[in-house]
Amino acid sequence: MEELNRKTVGEFKTAAKFPVIVVLDNIRSMHNVGSVFRTADAFLAQGIYLCGFTPRPPHRDIQKTALGATETVEWKYFATTLEAVRELKKLGYAVFAVEQVEKSIPLQEFSLAATGKLAVIFGNEVSGVDQEVLHLCEGSVEIPQWGMKHSLNISVAAGIVLWELARNRHKPA
Numbered sequence: 001m002e003e004l005n006r007k008t009v010g011e012f013k014t015a016a017k018f019p020v021i022v023v024l025d026n027i028r029s030m031h032n033v034g035s036v037f038r039t040a041d042a043f044l045a046q047g048i049y050l051c052g053f054t055p056r057p058p059h060r061d062i063q064k065t066a067l068g069a070t071e072t073v074e075w076k077y078f079a080t081t082l083e084a085v086r087e088l089k090k091l092g093y094a095v096f097a098v099e100q101v102e103k104s105i106p107l108q109e110f111s112l113a114a115t116g117k118l119a120v121i122f123g124n125e126v127s128g129v130d131q132e133v134l135h136l137c138e139g140s141v142e143i144p145q146w147g148m149k150h151s152l153n154i155s156v157a158a159g160i161v162l163w164e165l166a167r168n169r170h171k172p173a
Contacts, residue, residue, distance in 0.1 A: 009071060009072055012044075016044075017047075018044045018046065018165075019046050019116070020045050020119070020165060021045070021046050021048070021093060021118075021120075022040055022120060022158060023048075023049045023051060023088070023119055023120065024036060024049070024050050024051060024054045024121075024122055024154075025051050025054070025121050025123045025124060025129050025130060026054055026081070026123070026124045026127075026130070027050075027054040027125065027154060028053070028125055028126075029055075029125060029154075030059055030064075030065075031061065031062075031064070031065050032153065032154045033050070033055050033066075034061070034064060034069075034070075035065045035066075035155030035158070036154070036155055036158045037057075037062070037065075037066040037073050037075075038066050038067055038069045039155070039158050039162055040069065041072050041073050042162075043162045043163070043166045045162065046074070046117075047073060047075055048075040048076075049075070049076050049077075050075055050076070050078070051077075051078045051079075051081040052080060056075075056077055057070040057075070065155075081121065081129075081130060082130075082132060082133060085119075085121070085133060085136045086136070088119045094112060094116055095119045095121065095137050095138055096110075096118065096119070096120055096121070096137055097120075097123070097129040097133065097139075097140040097141070098120055098129075098142070098143070098158075098161055099121075099123060099134065100142050100151075101142075103139070103140070104140040104141060104142035105141050105142065106141075106144050107144065107161060108144065110141045110164075111168060112165075118165070120161055121133060121137065122158055123154075141161065143157060143160055
């Protein structure tokens with residue numbers, strides 16, 4: 001690990017974070033939750049908000065995919081996603097759903113000021129982001145897809161979105 005120049009848990013906790021909060025809206029799968037924790041750790045995300053019936057650590061099935069990221073990534077639980085979004089807005093976050101809806105912004109065209117605080121909401125594996133939650137968002141971002149299937153596993157979608165946001169934030173001027 002030393003050769004890979006990885007942070008210790010202490011270094012991770014004190015490191016400057018990427019000002020992105022990942023919001024999980026009623027996610028069913030513990031494996032998806034664990035994978036999102038691991039991805040949030042990889043990109044030094046500010047944190048994760050777990051909402052509704054989304055499983056919460058500690059649980060061995062979350063740990064199986066998180067590989068310790070539940071110990072590094074800050075997380076908070078909310079009974080509803082609406083409650084989480086209202087808090088994020090009070091804290092000055094721009095809130096966007098990752099969802100295929102009318103007028104969604106293709107991910108590659110999405111940009112937010114480099115200093116802006118952003119929250120991205122990933123919805124339930126079957127029903128997506130709740131309609132009431134969509135109404136509170138500034139907009140929606142969509143991952144372009146050209147095949148027959150027009151959906152991605154939430155953990156894959158989170159990886160794509162966080163990578164694209166991080167990549168665009170760290171582009172040379």
